[in-house]
Amino acid sequence: MxxxxxxxxxxxxxxxxxxxxxxxxxxxxxxxxxxxxxxxxxxxxxxxxxxxxxxxxxxxxxxxxxxxxSFPLRKFCKFKPSMGMNKSEFLTCCVGLVAVRNIPISLFDDEDYFKKLFAPFEEEFKMTLSSKNIRGYLNGAVSELRSIISDEIRAKLVCLKFEVVTRGERGFLVMNIQYIEDFKIVVQTIGVVEMVKNQETDMQHILRNMNECGLDDSFIYSSCSDTCTNLYIPELKGDDSAKNDREWNVEYEKMHSNITDIVKCPSQTLHVAARTVIADLGDKIDKCRRSVLSLQSISSPNVEDLQMPVLDISTRWLSTFNMIESLSKMKKFIDGLEQSFEIDWTFVGKFAAAFKPLVECLEKLHEVNYIVGDFYRDCLCCEIELEELGGTNMYANLLLKELKAGKAKLLENGAFLAALYLDQRFNFIKTPFLTEEQQHFALEHLMTTVLNLKRPTVKDEYSSDEGERSMDVTIDNDPFVKLEERTKSMIGSLTPSKGKTIKEKLDCLRFGERLSFHVDILNHWKCLTYEDFEMKQLIEVVLACPCTQSSMEMTMKEFSNVLLNADANVLSNKSLTNILMSRLNANILNFINLDTKNDDISG
Known part of the structure; x- marks a missing residue:
């Protein structure tokens, strides 16, 4: 060549x-x-x-x-390239370049290079691309995404989940729905609202996003409301923030008047426990911060796997834990320095040891198919570790007390209890985890859900593919061995009975055998209900109660990527929210069919 x-x-x-x-x-x-x-x-x-x-x-x-x-590009070409796509697919690719691949919208106005590259396509499809109509196609793509989601969740009970993400002065309220399809958790974003400083979040905007997806309160099984009290965070609040909070919560409660349950996000139980304990340790933590600042002024240690501690962000307790834990790992190095540091090593060691079980428990919440029973299991393991530390670690005792108080509040919620009731790792004959009163409360909640599911619906044909049955497993270094031993010492066994009606089937669960903590409950129910549509439908609704933080992790990542875009500071709120909405639903973006009849749309 x-x-x-x-x-x-x-x-x-x-x-x-x-x-x-x-x-x-x-x-x-x-x-x-x-x-x-x-x-x-x-x-x-x-x-x-x-x-x-x-x-x-x-x-x-x-x-x-x-x-x-020197010829114009269109005149220079002697042959017409093969497009290999129709106009709608081409426009979807353009939207994907902006929303998913994060190229600046302003590139569509670049006459020197970018427009020459797209010239054959513009000639083929008899159109002209510009930054203005790309904004319009973005808006059209978001409408199509909502239409697809609406078709997917039609006649389904879903869980509504609010998330707030912020960077500096900018913040977005993200509305997700969570449901289970073929015993796999699915999270879709149905709306994004930018939160403007000194301005109340537009409740009507939120309701409009829900309506555009064909979602009203009669089809919401539960709502995760952990972010409701944080909608007006310090960076975004104005002088009337307290008033705005009250007004928003009134509207929120009004919107959810017919919803089965409003659930506090389980992860907040861990966060609240940690923040409550740390609030009384301000002086000791401040001394650690001063020591870290002094350490950063000296040369970094030339030791493998040893890094200088990074100063924490005072409002984020996880960064405080990381700072103190990294400081504890440097004790030997610091003791060998000529410069002296006023570090309370007893406090540093006990703090790092006490908070580590909570951090490890939080990390597990980022798994995708993480349900209420998984959280409850990991929370119990965390309690056992804190109990073992409690004899010599006062911070572990404080954390244990707060953790149990938070867990008790979760057990007052019907949706949370119903999810535990359907989890035979915790609901079985002589269970120590649920009282008889809690079991009856959960059963009533489940029967109410059954009635809601019997409303006129469009039922999809059920697939009867049989999965592998869940089995108890034995693993070396079993993380649940202590919990298993304690549970076995507290229970007996009884052969489960069989019921005919759905109420009898549900009632007999509390007389069944206990399952190992290693069992994948979603897969377990998939095997048991492959011929029982009614039970399958109920279980998929109830076990979808939001617990995993994987969607929050994804939202934070995509939000950061969007703000790194060269056009982020000049794009309108609408364009930014459309880009974020498209990124968060990138898995279905290629299935949209953009309306190509009117190319003069604008955003």
């Missing part, structure tokens, strides 16, 4: 377009005729002209095509 650099220099000097007549191999110094494939020595203008004159009866000295001229 012809060498581009060599050809560009030659053509500039000779004004002769070699690439139209030969392929030049620079390594072999051979030119190959494009017509007859005969090889000519070197890249000689004379040889090429003589060859074409003698063998092909073509005089290149008078051939206009041999001279390089």
């Amino acid at each position: 012809a060498d581009p650099d060599y050809l560009s220099k030659a053509t500039k000097r000779k004004r002769f377009h070699y690439a139209k007549y030969v392929n030049y191999d620079k390594e072999r110094n051979i030119s190959e005729c494009l017509v007859c494939r005969k090889q000519l020595k070197s890249l000689s203008t004379g040889n090429i002209k003589r060859h074409y004159l003698k063998l092909h009866d073509r005089n290149l000295d008078t051939d206009a095509d041999s001279r390089i001229r």
